[in-house]
Amino acid sequence: MRAVVFDFFGTLTDPGVEAGRRDAAFATAAALGVPPEAFWTAMASSFTERITGRHGDTRATLAEMARRCGEEPSGARLDAAVAAHHQGSVPLWRPRPGVLGVLAGLRGRGLRLGVLSDCGAELCQGWDGTAYAPLIDATVFSWQERARKPSPRLYATIAERLGVAPGECWYVGDGGSREHQGARDTGMRPVLVTNAGYPGAAAHRDDPDSFTPPDAVDDLTDLPALLETGR
Ligand SMILES: [Mg+2]
Known part of the structure; x- marks a missing residue:
């Protein structure tokens, strides 16, 4: 070998x-301005899509998740959400x-x-x-x-x-x-x-x-x- x-x-x-994933997702949801539970559900149900790059980079993926929560976030909201998402990923x-x-x-x-x-x-x-x-x-x-x-x-x-x-x-x-x-x-x-x-x-x-x-x-x-x- x-x-x-x-x-x-x-x-x-x-x-x-791993138990911190939910809190990290909630922080991203808050930055994105979408309901945390709806965001968590959107993230969980899109796992395969997200990890195979179907929605593109973090920014494009979060925009799609927001849409699934019924929101169309502003550019500033998306910027903040991308930063929060990266910040929440590192501890994992x-x-x-x-x-x-x-x-x-x-x-x-x-x-x-x-x-x-x-x-x-x-x-x-x-x-x-x-x-x-x-x-x-x-x-x-x-x-x-x-x-x-x-x-x-x-x-x-x-x-x-x-x-x-x-x-x-x-x-x-x-x-x-x-x-x-x-x-x-x-x-x-x-x-x-x-x-x-x-x-x-x-x-x-x-x-x-x-x-x-x-x-x-x-x-x-x-x-x-x-x-x-x-x-
Ligand atoms: Mg594993």
């Missing part, structure tokens, strides 16, 4: 911050305790590291400024690729960007988006992160996996030992 491909949210990030990227050390250690073993994430425009734009960026060799973001997991093209693309064959990749994720099914179908070896120490984390996963990998760890910090034994 020559590479490890990671899911982002709930895998590299701290699962404990907080690294899981110990994760940066794990990534550095895996790189030290000579493994190539990739991230394959179902995400909106905000992470694509903010990625280079994150603490993860210097430790990750290649990324594939659904918003940029206009496709979401478990699209086989995304798995093939991350392997290609890492310069390895899919069969040489571990795929590590907390489940959701049928990501492990996609990894297995593409020839990667999937590892589930159960997040056993974070009760309620599963509630934030979209489209849970139909396939549970035989390889599993409770926390990402347990991953290096599993990869060592499974080489």
Whole structure:
């Protein structure tokens, strides 16, 4: 095995911050001038559209969400909402305790590291400024690729960007988006992160996996030992 491909949210990030999504959305709604519950519903029901870039960038996407709430926001409202949305996104990227050390250690073993994430425009734009960026060799973001997991093209693309064959990749994720099914179908070896120490984390996963990998760890910090034994 020559590479490890990671899911982002709930895998590299701290699962404990997922509960903050609703408050972040409410702050965006307030800036946009739309009812918070209606905005939350519009965001939830448009997840696939948003993460595959169907509405364009953050500004265009928020304008569409406002329309679905029955509002036509002014330019100034949209500017404020974009700023609020970016501000609300950053805390959701907080690294899981110990994760940066794990990534550095895996790189030290000579493994190539990739991230394959179902995400909106905000992470694509903010990625280079994150603490993860210097430790990750290649990324594939659904918003940029206009496709979401478990699209086989995304798995093939991350392997290609890492310069390895899919069969040489571990795929590590907390489940959701049928990501492990996609990894297995593409020839990667999937590892589930159960997040056993974070009760309620599963509630934030979209489209849970139909396939549970035989390889599993409770926390990402347990991953290096599993990869060592499974080489
Ligand atoms: Mg995840």
